[in-house]
Amino acid sequence: MRTLLFLVLVGLLSGTRPIPKEVMDSPPEYFVLEWKEGTRLHHEPTDFFIEIDSFGRQEVFALVDEKKAPILYTADIATPVCADGECKLMNMKFYWTLLGEYAGFDRYPMMPLTKHDHDVFEEEDYQKLHRLLNDDKSPLGRRTIDQLVEKPTMRTVNGVDAISGATITQVKEAVVSGALYSCYTAWHLVHGEIQAQLKANTISVLNKQMLVAMLYSSNDEYQLFALEKFSVPQYQEHYEQIALAFKTSTPLVRSIIAKRLISKYNDAPELQRPFWQAFDKVDSGSRSLLLKAVNNAPNYVFDILSQQLGSMSKNQLKTFLGHLFDKGKMSAEIRNNLLEFANSKNETYSYLVMGFLEESK
Amino acid sequence: MKTLHYITLLCVLLGMNRLIGQDLLVEAESFDNPGGWTIDPQFEQQMGSPYLLAHGIGEPVQNATTQVSFESPGEYHIWVRTKNWVPGDWEAPGQFQLKIGEKTLDKVLGLRSGWGWEYVDKMGITDKQIDIELVDLTGFDGRCDAIYFSTKYEEPPSAFKKLVEWRKKVKAEPNAPSLTKSYDLVVIGGGIAGCAASIAAAEEGLKVALIHDRPVLGGNASEEIRVHTLGIYGNFERILKKLDTEHYPNGSAEAKADQKKRDDNVKSYKNIDLFLNHRAYDAKAEDNSIQYVDARHTATGHRIRFTAPRFVDSTGDGWIGFWAGAEFNYGRESSETYGETWEEHGELWTPTEPDDAVMGSSVLWGSKETEVAQEFPDVPWAMPVAKKYARVAGEWQWEFSSPDHNQIDDTEDIRDHMLRAIYGSFANAKKDSLNSKRKLEWVSSLVGKRESRRLVGDHIFTFNDAKEGRKFPDGVVIEVRDVDIHYQTVLEDEENPDFISEALFYKTPQYYIPYRSLYSKNISNLFMAGRNFSCSHAGLGGPRVMRTTGQMGAAVGFAAALCKKYDVNPREIYTGYLEEYLALIERQKFEKIPESKK
Numbered sequence: 005m006r007t008l009l010f011l012v013l014v015g016l017l018s019g020t021r022p023i024p025k026e027v028m029d030s031p032p033e034y035f036v037l038e039w040k041e042g043t044r045l046h047h048e049p050t051d052f053f054i055e056i057d058s059f060g061r062q063e064v065f066a067l068v069d070e071k072k073a074p075i076l077y078t079a080d081i082a083t084p085v086c087a088d089g090e091c092k093l094m095n096m097k098f099y100w101t102l103l104g105e106y107a108g109f110d111r112y113p114m115m116p117l118t119k120h121d122h123d124v125f126e127e128e129d130y131q132k133l134h135r136l137l138n139d140d141k142s143p144l145g146r147r148t149i150d151q152l153v154e155k156p157t158m159r160t161v162n163g164v165d166a167i168s169g170a171t172i173t174q175v176k177e178a179v180v181s182g183a184l185y186s187c188y189t190a191w192h193l194v195h196g197e198i199q200a201q202l203k204a205n206t207i208s209v210l211n212k213q214m215l216v217a218m219l220y221s222s223n224d225e226y227q228l229f230a231l232e233k234f235s236v237p238q239y240q241e242h243y244e245q246i247a248l249a250f251k252t253s254t255p256l257v258r259s260i261i262a263k264r265l266i267s268k269y270n271d272a273p274e275l276q277r278p279f280w281q282a283f284d285k286v287d288s289g290s291r292s293l294l295l296k297a298v299n300n301a302p303n304y305v306f307d308i309l310s311q312q313l314g315s316m317s318k319n320q321l322k323t324f325l326g327h328l329f330d331k332g333k334m335s336a337e338i339r340n341n342l343l344e345f346a347n348s349k350n351e352t353y354s355y356l357v358m359g360f361l362e363e364s365k
Numbered sequence: 366m367k368t369l370h371y372i373t374l375l376c377v378l379l380g381m382n383r384l385i386g387q388d389l390l391v392e393a394e395s396f397d398n399p400g401g402w403t404i405d406p407q408f409e410q411q412m413g414s415p416y417l418l419a420h421g422i423g424e425p426v427q428n429a430t431t432q433v434s435f436e437s438p439g440e441y442h443i444w445v446r447t448k449n450w451v452p453g454d455w456e457a458p459g460q461f462q463l464k465i466g467e468k469t470l471d472k473v474l475g476l477r478s479g480w481g482w483e484y485v486d487k488m489g490i491t492d493k494q495i496d497i498e499l500v501d502l503t504g505f506d507g508r509c510d511a512i513y514f515s516t517k518y519e520e521p522p523s524a525f526k527k528l529v530e531w532r533k534k535v536k537a538e539p540n541a542p543s544l545t546k547s548y549d550l551v552v553i554g555g556g557i558a559g560c561a562a563s564i565a566a567a568e569e570g571l572k573v574a575l576i577h578d579r580p581v582l583g584g585n586a587s588e589e590i591r592v593h594t595l596g597i598y599g600n601f602e603r604i605l606k607k608l609d610t611e612h613y614p615n616g617s618a619e620a621k622a623d624q625k626k627r628d629d630n631v632k633s634y635k636n637i638d639l640f641l642n643h644r645a646y647d648a649k650a651e652d653n654s655i656q657y658v659d660a661r662h663t664a665t666g667h668r669i670r671f672t673a674p675r676f677v678d679s680t681g682d683g684w685i686g687f688w689a690g691a692e693f694n695y696g697r698e699s700s701e702t703y704g705e706t707w708e709e710h711g712e713l714w715t716p717t718e719p720d721d722a723v724m725g726s727s728v729l730w731g732s733k734e735t736e737v738a739q740e741f742p743d744v745p746w747a748m749p750v751a752k753k754y755a756r757v758a759g760e761w762q763w764e765f766s767s768p769d770h771n772q773i774d775d776t777e778d779i780r781d782h783m784l785r786a787i788y789g790s791f792a793n794a795k796k797d798s799l800n801s802k803r804k805l806e807w808v809s810s811l812v813g814k815r816e817s818r819r820l821v822g823d824h825i826f827t828f829n830d831a832k833e834g835r836k837f838p839d840g841v842v843i844e845v846r847d848v849d850i851h852y853q854t855v856l857e858d859e860e861n862p863d864f865i866s867e868a869l870f871y872k873t874p875q876y877y878i879p880y881r882s883l884y885s886k887n888i889s890n891l892f893m894a895g896r897n898f899s900c901s902h903a904g905l906g907g908p909r910v911m912r913t914t915g916q917m918g919a920a921v922g923f924a925a926a927l928c929k930k931y932d933v934n935p936r937e938i939y940t941g942y943l944e945e946y947l948a949l950i951e952r953q954k955f956e957k958i959p960e961s962k963k
Contacts (some may be wrong), residue, residue: 141867141868141869144808146847146870146872176729199709200708200709224857228711228712232717254856254857254858254859255855255856255857255859256712256713256856256857259712259720259768259856260712260717263716263720264718265719287855287859288767288769289768289855289856289863290768291769292767292768292769293720296768317769318778319769319770319775320769320958327904350454352452352453352478353478355478356479357481
């Protein structure tokens with residue numbers, strides 16, 4: 005009976021589907037991007053599809069805004085999930101970003117995901133699945149399902165490294181308990197070849213507005229992409245937004261900005277100011293990268309940094325003092341800042357500044 | 366007295382011949398009995414000396430003891446060279462005291478920021494021989510480099526260069542070691558690569574010196590660091606099986622079984638002179654040819670000069686090449702340099718602009734369940750690193766690399782950062798009642814490094830060589846293992862702990878490393894084997910694992926044998942003797958038939 009029902013469902017869900025007519029005016033239920041108020045998206049056909057064994061092609065649509073600018077990609081997916089000879093149907097609507105990254109999913113309330121023991125997914129299970137799908141480097145990616153259900157072995161077999169206990173633990177922590185097969189299937193659907201195709205499609209229609217929108221998004225992949233494509237004039241035109249990204253985005257985005265600070269703003273020293281002013285607001289690694297640019301930085305930078313000595317690590321302080329020494333002259337204000345720091349009882353590295361002041365007398 | 370103490374009479378003549386000062390420098394690593402303290406020579410090049418470390422993972426270790434001799438009685442000022450390894454707004458974690466004779470001196474040590482001298486007290490010394498003890502108070506990695514007695518109230522220098530000069534003067538140490546030893550091949554670094562190089566060369570009849578700065582062999586694979594060996598055997602299965610490990614979980618005590626196998630096997634070669642606990646500290650090249658390597662015993666300080674026609678740098682950090690002036694690289698090349706892009710992972714794989722980022726160092730650790738409740742102290746000094754992270758063991762992902770740290774210059778800070786991560790995360794885990802009977806079992810005090818200097822050879826092995834399975838006429842090392850490059854997860858989310866990494870794996874076909882990546886481009890008699898071989902940052906991603914580096918070592922050892930046979934340098938094996946070299950590699954795959962069976 006169960007087999008019969010399954011076949012009926014397969015029949016219903018396979019085959020080319022019509023373009024969905026409805027306007028999308030609210031975000032997917034599980035979503036990694038921001039959803040701007042008032043956004044209305046329409047489905048547009050693309051040349052892309054996901055091929056699923058015995059189910060055929062499942063079409064991928066672009067979701068475009070009122071101005072026809074692509075915002076997301078989406079596909080309704082019906083796929084069998086088979087474990088131990090028993091197959092169940094998984095129905096989900098997946099979303100991808102313009103760069104082909106996972107963006108989110110909608111579930112179908114009438115067709116909930118189920119676990120191995122037939123319990124339906126709870127809210128926390130969907131949340132966990134969402135987190136898993138959002139991890140593009142999950143160990144699920146480079147393992148076969150058979151490897152993941154095997155017990156870890158202690159030996160290297162024929163030179164191929166057997167899966168380690170550490171990986172098994174990592175996988176266990178990441179997947180929904182009792183739903184390894186569903187998680188595995190969903191992850192590989194989302195992170196399959198379709199990703200590169202969607203990104204290539206976006207690049208083929210890319211325009212200036214889309215790039216600027218990416219920079220102004222809070223998604224770090226979008227920001228990285230925009231920063232990679234921006235010209236020097238664009239860096240300068242949007243410097244305030246780039247400085248904001250420097251303050252608020254991930255250390256990876258910051259590292260790119262810090263590395264390009266001089267090359268992009270060499271002829272516009274004043275535009276560098278907000279980046280240097282953010283020195284004590286960013287992580288330690290970004291501060292170190294910023295300090296690598298200090299030698300070519302405008303003079304006012306030394307005033308700014310001399311007020312932020314307390315946020316510097318030992319190496320950062322040494323670097324800063326080294327450059328200060330090389331510059332040869334110190335304003336009275338900088339000297340005062342250094343003196344105050346050197347005499348502070350609460351600063352771990354005050355002794356370094358004290359030594360520097362003594363040497364540079 | 367067994368231990369070598371450095372006594373020097375600094376006589377200052379003021380008008381008349383009056384002895385007004387006597388100094389005595391006691392190196393902590395030279396104590397007669399280190400007790401529960403361990404000798405830590407890892408950071409000698411950065412802070413000046415091996416030192417004693419009270420690595421009690423939270424329980425004070427047994428006193429280190431020694432006996433020293435004074436030439437004359439008198440009032441002595443006492444200083445101890447130490448540092449507070451986590452300065453901040455808390456009790457210093459590594460505190461200890463000095464006991465002289467029967468008296469424990471009040472002054473608590475280990476409180477100053479940065480390595481330098483802490484003044485202890487003034488004390489009247491009446492006995493010619495007196496016992497000194499280091500009394501650990503915390504079990505959390507207090508450290509003592511040296512104790513200095515002086516009749517003059519004049520603090521020794523703390524600045525590194527001045528300290529080095531001062532030490533030389535106080536020890537009255539001549540520039541050259543008094544003992545010189547000569548070999549056919551000197552291998553520096555007893556990791557898997559160095560061991561394999563030594564065995565291969567010894568099997569071909571070379572007289573080999575193997576210099577290693579630890580008491581046991583294996584480097585990252587040793588029971589002291591406990592990383593399992595990965596990769597394939599390639600052409601050198603017979604040799605590598607003498608050295609490698611089972612696929613135990615990283616950090617497992619099972620590493621001990623392989624330790625014995627490895628040490629016994631290397632020691633079974635009569636023509637390998639094994640210099641354990643010796644750390645090389647200099648190499649001198651003339652006309653781009655290394656003349657000698659100097660090494661010092663990590664406890665006694667006894668020095669030996671090693672001369673040989675050829676040397677193998679298996680130090681990991683490429684120290685021999687560095688001292689000799691070999692070209693080297695550090696950091697990530699731009700993606701354009703060798704075209705090593707991987708679109709999917711972009712900047713995390715290879716950057717648009719080159720930078721100093723490298724894969725990080727690991728410190729492995731573990732805990733165990735016991736039958737009774739176990740306490741673990743509060744470690745407020747660890748929490749700024751560990752934050753809320755709670756774990757009971759650490760695998761390879763416990764790794765630290767940051768733009769603020771150089772993997773060579775800042776190794777001690779890197780190790781200490783990992784110790785804070787470990788102690789803090791375990792303290793967090795202990796707050797869970799499920800872990801009430803859990804006890805910290807083992808925390809390595811050694812840094813397991815992945816990447817630092819990469820010496821430049823005639824060929825620089827890149828990711829593309831692996832990706833395309835590029836064949837070389839001299840492709841002596843074979844591998845099938847994925848190329849994996851690590852990055853710190855904090856890069857993607859500031860909320861992640863900064864001591865946890867993630868790996869990006871690129872599936873490759875079988876690939877080959879050419880012999881030309883295993884000798885220096887500009888130092889004519891220098892081989893390299895191990896993670897400091899000639900490669901790009903991304904190129905190191907695959908073959909940095911220890912069966913592969915072991916293959917490099919064996920390949921180099923056999924090449925050294927042919928170098929000796931024809932009295933040529935490593936490059937000439939490629940240009941003039943490649944056929945014979947490859948035939949030798951084929952032939953060595955099988956045990957030699959003993960003379961009696963021929």
